[in-house]
Amino acid sequence: MAVTAIWGVKDRSDHLINYAMNPDKTTATKALIDYAADGGKTEDCVYVTGINCLPENASETFVSTQKRWRKTTGNVAYHMYQSFAEGEVDPDTAHEIGVKLAKELFGDRFEAIVATHLNTDNIHNHIAVNAVSFVDGKKYNDCKESYYRIREASDRLCREYGLSVIEQPENLGQDYSEWQAEGSDVPTLRGSIRGAIDFVVKRSTSKRQFLEGMDALGFIIDESGKHPKIKHVGTERFVRFRSLGEGYSLEDIVERVSKNDHVASSYIPRQDDPRKIFEGEEEPVEIMSFIPLFRTYIRAIKSASEKPLYNVRMYYLIRQDTSIIRLYEDSLDLVTEHNLKTGQDVINYKAEAIKRIDELTDQRREMRNTLKRLERAGDTVEADKARYNIGVYSMRLSKLRREVTTCDEVLERSAHVRDNLKRIEGNNFRGEHVPHKNNKKREVIDR
Secondary structure (H helix, E strand, O other), X not given: OEEEEEEEEOOOHHHHHHHHOOHHHHOOOHHHHHHXXXXXXXXXXXXXXXXXXXXXHHHHHHHHHHHHOOOOOOOOEEEEEEXXXXXXXXXXXXHHHHHHHHHHHHOOOOOEEEEEEOOOOOOEEEEEEEOEOOOOXXXXXXXXXXXXXXXXXXXXXXXXXXXXXXXOOOOOOOOHHHHHHHHOOOOOHHHHHHHHHHHHHOOOOOHHHHHHHHXXXXXEEEOOOOOOEEEEOOOOOOEEHHXXXXXXXXXXXXXXXXXXXXXXXXXXXXXXXHHHHHOOOOOOHHHOOHHHHHHHHHHHHHHHHHXXXXXXXXXXXXXXXXXXXXXXXXXHHHHHHOOOXXXXXXXXXXXXXXXXXXXXXXXXXXXXXXXXXXXXXXXXXXXXXHHXXXXXXXXXXXXXXXXXXXXXXXXXXXXXXXXXXXXXXXXXXXOOOEOOOOOOOOOOOOO
């Protein structure tokens, strides 16, 4: 089974390429890290392959194509992801499948890099694709049809190699990528809603009780249109009940509730005060600097995940972040290590890191040239020292590249973190019912 996804990159394609070809992730043994090339991989790094370009100068090739066709704005690259089920595939097979997939999808018109990451339990491929075709200058069309083509090609290759495949989803209105994610135990929007519905249904004997229970968890239900829909107060968009799958239309839910003879005396177990996660923090969320901000949010994720029944309101607010807590931990490590308190601090540090990357790249290039001269001269002692220094440069570059990526994560997610923490700080997890047309708004009982 392979889960696939693709999304556009608007910033710089070299960041994507460097991330994909990170030697810490793509090499089978630590020894190979000493030979990792800047901005690409050398022949010593096994699990990186270039399609219509060489890995060692892929970034320059991408930019050159974009400049040649005068298309340097908007999406400059696409980041494709192909993840295999844990234990189902070995590195060689995963990379072979990734290369075949990239050649089939992009080989006739686009430059691409295929990098197989081995640093997690499930082996996965990252494919960096130039957004501009080197053949005709047209941009890659990222749409539903192109994604279906990706999915179908990936599934077909998996079958050819004897791997499992997620069959066509049956849930009406459900996005295929979301269905795939559920098959890999990745939290999804609809999965979260179904979980909340099941939780409240067990504690309700009437539609009124069900609506009150969902409101207490922070869900907003809109029955005013032709198709009833639902969203959580912490998310942006509504989804229709009928898209949640069999047994989750509003009519089905009411029928399920009506079959309950009795329920527990309260809809929700006695709740821990979610504001306890702020203990020891002096700043209010509105003016929190990044270190306490991410520290508190990680505490909230862990608290809600470890005791969801006793933090159920908070749990449904931040459930989507429980699966990516590592990203928040990396963000906290970065801002703590470098004492980055504000967005401007992060922007300044990112600029310094990029400058340092350029400096170290030049130094490593000079050291590689020195190594070649020493090898030709037969000086094995000094050559070994040069190899060691190259390894040190590579590890420093790897760390700086990770930090540049993390800087982007901090800037991208800080507003989301602050907004959720402000809700928790005010203990404000309630939704708001949208009443039927011409009906007065029902008073909601706070439980």
